[in-house]
Amino acid sequence: AQSVTQPDIHITVSEGASLELRCNYSYGATPYLFWYVQSPGQGLQLLLKYFSGDTLVQGIKGFEAEFKRSQSSFNLRKPSVHWSDAAEYFCAVTPVSGGYNKLIFGAGTRLAVHP
Amino acid sequence: DTAVSQTPKYLVTQMGNDKSIKCEQNLGHDTMYWYKQDSKKFLKIMFSYNNKELIINETVPNRFSPKSPDKAHLNLHINSLELGDSAVYFCASSQGLQETQYFGPGTRLLVL
Numbered sequence: 501a502q503s504v505t506q507p508d509i510h511i512t513v514s515e516g517a518s519l520e521l522r523c524n525y526s527y528g529a530t531p532y533l534f535w536y537v538q539s540p541g542q543g544l545q546l547l548l549k550y551f552s553g554d555t556l557v558q559g560i561k562g563f564e565a566e567f568k569r570s571q572s573s574f575n576l577r578k579p580s581v582h583w584s585d586a587a588e589y590f591c592a593v594t595p596v597s598g599g600y601n602k603l604i605f606g607a608g609t610r611l612a613v614h615p
Numbered sequence: 616d617t618a619v620s621q622t623p624k625y626l627v628t629q630m631g632n633d634k635s636i637k638c639e640q641n642l643g644h645d646t647m648y649w650y651k652q653d654s655k656k657f658l659k660i661m662f663s664y665n666n667k668e669l670i671i672n673e674t675v676p677n678r679f680s681p682k683s684p685d686k687a688h689l690n691l692h693i694n695s696l697e698l699g700d701s702a703v704y705f706c707a708s709s710q711g712l713q714e715t716q717y718f719g720p721g722t723r724l725l726v727l
Contacts, residue, residue: 544718605658
């Protein structure tokens with residue numbers, strides 16, 4: 501069965517520090533990969549996505565993610581975190597084939613930012 | 616302009632009641648979804664409609680019934696509400712079955 505693992509439930513970083521949020525997936529083939537962010541009391545906003553091509557993808561708000569097929573990983577990074585980045589981050593996958601666009605989410609990583 | 620909107624934003628109701636949540640998208644998408652986010656923030660798909668046709672129906676109690684009157688709307692009706700139905704319900708839409716999904720702001724349902 502397809503699954504997404506975000507090993508870190510909660511991460512705290514200082515403002516200005518670099519950030520890496522981990523995501524691993526379990527799937528027979530390379531799925532489409534996404535990172536969404538949910539600010540407190542808000543909906544989900546798409547940060548970036550990977551469908552194919554360059555394995556380093558750039559997203560909004562200065563985020564990037566790198567797809568590593570050999571590790572089945574799609575980690576999210578940001579070189580310098582801002583206080584406004586405090587939120588819940590969700591990694592998600594969807595099968596490439598099968599005709600069904602069903603997002604499978606990880607459990608999320610809550611990011612806290614210290615001033 | 617809000618791309619995917621949901622009403623109401625908050626819904627507090629008693630056990631046993633019947634309630635509906637509405638979703639509308641103005642993106643011209645042909646596929647819409649309902650997701651449930653539980654108290655631990657875990658998100659799981661419930662239903663998906665493509666061109667008003669139900670294509671995904673996860674293991675959801677039949678008290679939940681989606682209805683899509685047209686491609687821009689997907690409503691969720693819940694009968695005989697239970698305490699465990701308390702959650703945030705998100706609507707989403709995409710253009711086609713393989714494209715990026717865009718989410719609404721969520722409806723926070725509390726069953727007392």
